[in-house]
Amino acid sequence: MSRLFLVLDTGAAVLLVALLFVVYRGRQSARGPLPPGPRGWPLVGNVFDMPSTNEWNTYMSWGEKWGDIVSVTLFGQHIVILNSVQHAYDMFEKKSNIYSDRPVITMAGEMVGWDRTLAVLRYGKRFRETRKLFSQLIGTRNHAERFSHHLEHEVHQFLRRVLREPTSLLKEVRKTTGAVILKMAYGYEVQEGDDPLVDLVDRAVEEFSISTRPGAFLVDTLPVLRHVPAWMPGAGWKKKAQVWADDLEMTCNVPYAFTQQQMSAGTAIPSFTSAHLESNPDPEQEILIKNAAASLYSGISRSRFSSIHFFLAMTCYPEAQRKAQAEIDAVIGNDRLPTLADRDKLPYVTALCWEVLRWQPVVPLGFPHCPVKDDIHAGYLIPKGTLVSPNIWKFLHDPDTYANPFDFEPERFIASPGKTAEKDPRQIVFGFGRRICPGMYLADASLFISCAVSLAVFDISKVVRDGKVIEPVIDYTSGTIIHPRPFECSIKPRSANAEVLITAMHETREK
Ligand code: HEM
Numbered sequence: 001m002s003r004l005f006l007v008l009d010t011g012a013a014v015l016l017v018a019l020l021f022v023v024y025r026g027r028q029s030a031r032g033p034l035p036p037g038p039r040g041w042p043l044v045g046n047v048f049d050m051p052s053t054n055e056w057n058t059y060m061s062w063g064e065k066w067g068d069i070v071s072v073t074l075f076g077q078h079i080v081i082l083n084s085v086q087h088a089y090d091m092f093e094k095k096s097n098i099y100s101d102r103p104v105i106t107m108a109g110e111m112v113g114w115d116r117t118l119a120v121l122r123y124g125k126r127f128r129e130t131r132k133l134f135s136q137l138i139g140t141r142n143h144a145e146r147f148s149h150h151l152e153h154e155v156h157q158f159l160r161r162v163l164r165e166p167t168s169l170l171k172e173v174r175k176t177t178g179a180v181i182l183k184m185a186y187g188y189e190v191q192e193g194d195d196p197l198v199d200l201v202d203r204a205v206e207e208f209s210i211s212t213r214p215g216a217f218l219v220d221t222l223p224v225l226r227h228v229p230a231w232m233p234g235a236g237w238k239k240k241a242q243v244w245a246d247d248l249e250m251t252c253n254v255p256y257a258f259t260q261q262q263m264s265a266g267t268a269i270p271s272f273t274s275a276h277l278e279s280n281p282d283p284e285q286e287i288l289i290k291n292a293a294a295s296l297y298s299g300i301s302r303s304r305f306s307s308i309h310f311f312l313a314m315t316c317y318p319e320a321q322r323k324a325q326a327e328i329d330a331v332i333g334n335d336r337l338p339t340l341a342d343r344d345k346l347p348y349v350t351a352l353c354w355e356v357l358r359w360q361p362v363v364p365l366g367f368p369h370c371p372v373k374d375d376i377h378a379g380y381l382i383p384k385g386t387l388v389s390p391n392i393w394k395f396l397h398d399p400d401t402y403a404n405p406f407d408f409e410p411e412r413f414i415a416s417p418g419k420t421a422e423k424d425p426r427q428i429v430f431g432f433g434r435r436i437c438p439g440m441y442l443a444d445a446s447l448f449i450s451c452a453v454s455l456a457v458f459d460i461s462k463v464v465r466d467g468k469v470i471e472p473v474i475d476y477t478s479g480t481i482i483h484p485r486p487f488e489c490s491i492k493p494r495s496a497n498a499e500v501l502i503t504a505m506h507e508t509r510e511k
Helices: 002-031 055-066 083-092 107-110 125-138 140-147 148-163 164-184 196-211 224-227 238-264 272-279 282-318 318-331 340-345 349-361 440-459 496-510
Strands: 067-072 077-084 375-377 380-382 385-390 457-462 464-466 468-470 490-493
Touching: 055 067, 055 077, 055 107, 077 083, 083 375, 083 385, 107 196, 107 224, 107 238, 125 140, 125 282, 125 468, 140 148, 140 440, 148 164, 148 340, 148 440, 148 496, 164 196, 164 238, 164 272, 164 440, 164 490, 196 238, 196 282, 238 272, 238 282, 272 282, 282 318, 282 349, 282 457, 318 349, 318 440, 318 457, 340 349, 340 440, 440 457, 440 496, 468 496, 490 496
Parallel strands: 077 385
Antiparallel strands: 067 077, 375 380, 457 490, 464 468
């Protein structure tokens, strides 16, 4: 008897699900068809189709099968992937009044607390206020250039440390990007050796990257799970969320308190926080300033990983490296280092930096934009709240835009008789519309200066061990922000003169 009930119950449940599915599909078609995509299952949708590594490749192959706008669902959440940059411009820029919101991310945003920072903030008054503060610091090319001495100083420190310890490249890149942001945001000068604040910020940034990784936490798809008690077996992620929330809280408060204390002592170095605290001491503003300063952190990892991509590219493509060095030698000579002001005189080095951005974009799928209301785009229904992800990686490897897209060829950005330059990748790599990366000028300037001075003084090559050349494996992590897995490279001064130059730059600054 009980088996009969079980069969009836199961049968009824299946019938109900099927009915809901038909009604649901019917409702969709009444409003317009959703973009095509792999066929999912009732209720769970495309759970079994979603890739867990190199997502951008799978999405690109879906594009070849279903077209430039592909849609899937996960437990009822619509996800749209754009495989043509034109759709990204048409939706995020031309219809920016609709497509400027962000999705609610339960784990990273609500539970850890990153929703106080710009990248995760929903569109609205708070977003506009934070973005405005942010833009006042680094929103234009002029702002970035105003920081050129600071950028150059940190990069010279980087050269000196790498000269001393060439095998600790990753650690030194981390320290340099941390130092740039901490000084700009708080007027904090990092210490020699390990710096507690760089370590703290680094930890929080790593946790940001893990917690915003699409699909990393089931609670993002089923938000009701956030009410599961932390003691329940399998709820270890809740403890993790608490530890990460504490780290983020400290990352916001500790450097902020440092600036306040320096200001009271009259010893503060001018910074984003000190400037805003002086002009706006009211407590409501204090939270805004704290959150805007903390928003700077989330950008650190992107700048950092572009520098790592540069070292990987130079290890793999010695020909491009030689051409860039020849340009620096001819234009700058050997008795000084290039500066940001030399950029216009170094077109090949500039093109090489653009190619680093294009070759392996650090944010391959951008951050999702969400429409605030239903939209009909290219004849398809894009329901309110859909996660719309631009496949930036595909845009930058589209053979219609870039010839031989998988090769590393800086020349593609230099026009020559009978050949026009290919599209500037900065029009793609930094995202779109009202959510375009506000750190782009700073990122662009930092990448140029760190590439130019590194090329001026170092030879970067493959490691040779026991007479055998070690080929670096080009393999990437997954997630919102990606970076290459550890690889070996040899970094040596180009000449005795280069070595003198690195030391001299440091000593001149110290006097
Ligand atoms: C090569 C380096 C960088 C790349 C490739 C990059 C790329 C991006 C992309 C693709 C987005 C999403 C844009 C969109 O939603 O359409 C973004 C957003 C953002 N970036 Fe960057 N970024 C870089 C460096 C930086 C730096 C150095 C900072 C800060 C110092 C920064 C701060 C931000 C912030 C705060 C957002 C969120 C903006 C918003 O949601 O309104 N980024 N970035």
